Amino acid sequence: MEPDRMIQFQSGSLNVHIIPSKTFKTTTFNIQLNAPLTKETATKRALLSHILQNSTADYPSRQQLRSALEELYGASLTSDVTKKGEHHIVSIRMDIANEKFLKDQTPLMEEGIKLLSSVLLNPNEENGKFNDKVVEEEKRTLAQKISSVYDDKMRYANKRLTEEMCQDEPFGVHVLGYEEDLQAITSHALYDYYHEVLKKDKIDLYIMGDVEEKEIRSFITRYFPTDQTDKGENHQLIERSPIKLKDTPNEVVEEQSVQQGKLHIGYRTDVLYGDDDYFAMQLFNGIFGGFSHSKLFINVREKASLAYYAASRVESFKGLLIVMSGIQSSHYKKASDIIFKQMEEMKHGNFTEEDIVQTKAVYKNQILETMDVPRGRIELEYQNELTENPIPLNEWIERTDSVTKEDIVNVAKKITLDTVYFLKGKEEVTK
């Protein structure tokens, strides 16, 4: 299916992307602030994401801002930070009902854009710094969030694997930053950093819904004036950092009083989004561990009954492949042997044409389904802003179809084992 055409234009330093669609009852906005991922800025960016979504100059308290959103028929406003490879992205999202489904014709769209603009451009500032009280509150919340990564063992194992694997690379920096850095950030320094973000970050604004281009253009001109957004630096892509291969794979074992062990295995693929063999890599992952018909699911779960989940995913902007499984601690060797064996099978081309056809079908289905969700569609489009080799969405299906078995075996051969991380449970623990 041909995706709806995207309209793009520049307004100041703002790259605006409009995706008109009559499918949804809401309009989705997404502002993406992109900068390199570094240890120095990670914590500030995570904190800034919290500050911006919780108060503005017009609505200085959380309570006032949230009341204003509720008046706009429960417009949702959220912000978070993610990493895409060695990019650190602050996203600010808003979903707002399309007024044509309401009994009273409130001008929701305009009010929504106005509010979104004040979140980005008109924060709760006083005397050249953010409001101290707000900063202190959000520091506390972020500190708690950083510390509770430990509580979700799957997330914790992922974080530990990444730290071990990419110790000397920006990718090893945690997306939420660090508690020890957090306490040192002053409201003044953060406000300065906020201006640096506006000046240096690559800023993309996505709008998806039943909207008129002309109307959107006039709202953008009015509420995101170019004198506030045009500072004219920035906008370069982040360079591909050289991969560091280890001479021998690293093995890290930690112990906690948990019921289930977490086995997370990191491989290097050196295949990034935009590369020629990107789709071959996606299909490799699909056959290996991406879906419920994959080798890991069949062999670790269905045949050996060692796990409830055994899956793999690719980190498309860093060139990593991560395997995750929850197992009984005493089955560490048994489970990892099965996983390693599946990787060998892939490298030797021990999978069938039928496996490929099946995986292509499921992968294509996944792409099309992602397009049915505004947030998903925007994510797919945004990937093209992060690569030197953009792939238009309407070419994805075709490029997937043209992948051959040879292509898949070739990417398989490039994959090298880097780190095995095992969070081991204490055997005696009983409930």
Place this chain on the structure above:
Amino acid sequence: MTKQTFDQLQETLHFDKLPNGLHVYVLPKKGFNKTFATFTTKYGSIDNHFVPLGEEEPLRVPDGIAHFLEHKLFEDEEGDVFQEFSKKGASANAFTSFNRTAYLFSSTMNIEDNLETLMNFVQKPYFTDESVDKEKGIIEQEIKMYEDNPDWQNFFGLLKAMFKEHPVGIDIAGTVESINQTTKDLLYTCYKTFYHPGNMVLFIVGNVEPEKILQQVRQNQENKTFPEPEDIQRVTVKEPTEVDEKKVVIPMAVNTGKCLVGIKEHRHDKQGEDLLKQELSIQLLLEMMFGQSSENYQALYEQGLIDDTFSFDYTGEYGFGFSVIGGDSKNPEALGNTIKTMISDFLQQPINKDVVERIRKKKIGYFLKAMNSPEFIANQFTRYRFNDMDLFHVIPMLEALTTESLQETLNDHFNVDTQMSQCLIVPDGEAQRG
């Protein structure tokens, strides 16, 4: 076939009740690539005591068997049903809740084939001793995964505190011990009793032609034979009105504590419009009390007792109901006590009409947003259907709620002296920072 049109939402729902008792709904969604279908039986973890079809004596089955059955249906003589779906580009899944088990697929291609697979595998049980045994290892790991999940432990810890006899307090997957008592024969007994088409709903939402797809479903069902539908006799236990325990504390390997406060519903015979009204009223009241725009939220946040994991919800079903409020906290003890005080204080004040209007708008907007999601529509519609409620009455019902009726519900539900329990998750001592 009947057709119901909802002008404001611009949706049309198609319905047919087949001769074998199956309810089929189709909601066409233009513009979507995907079609989503759920095939759901009114049978969940709480249905652990019943009279098996064709017998006279009630049977108490092992905990977690509805969920076990859900796992096992995915296997047939030829092997794994997931394979059938993925060959046709679909992704399939299933879930078991307190009172229903749903099987589903979503796909952007081969819709007819995938729908055939869905109807056929759910209506064709195939269990062997060997495959039942093999599944025990998998479910054991699923249970262990949840045992390490502090949010899940917090939630079930709270349910166990609130309910003394009712099976809603039993973990949906059961225990390692109970799943080991599960046998092939018991699975067949449960299947025969609860998987009759008369106890099931099929919901299809997506870019489909309603008449064509209904015709396919009719054809598929006509080719199968089922016994005459019979009423299912479920054995219910007598649950005390008041909560069982007021407070439970669970130590776990976590850095951050958690606190959930529960209010146990004492009216559990409501169905249909009454239940819909009850559910929406309490959800609206909870928003007024603890929503992000409330004085209470502001105060809890400023005192550092909550972070953005704080949330609340009300669940109302036939036979049980509860409100849950809480989230992560570095002082779960203080959070629990403060929530209790805040509820008591809220009961003393008159309901603010402006706030009601604002929250009403918010909930209407949220409902519109949820209508973008085929998953939400299919799952919620079915849940509502099993309680004789109608998803498409949500907006009119929200609009009809009055301050007076809200006041009544408020006084009726939020009795913190007898209906309230707390469950706290606290760090077990070995936890580390970072």
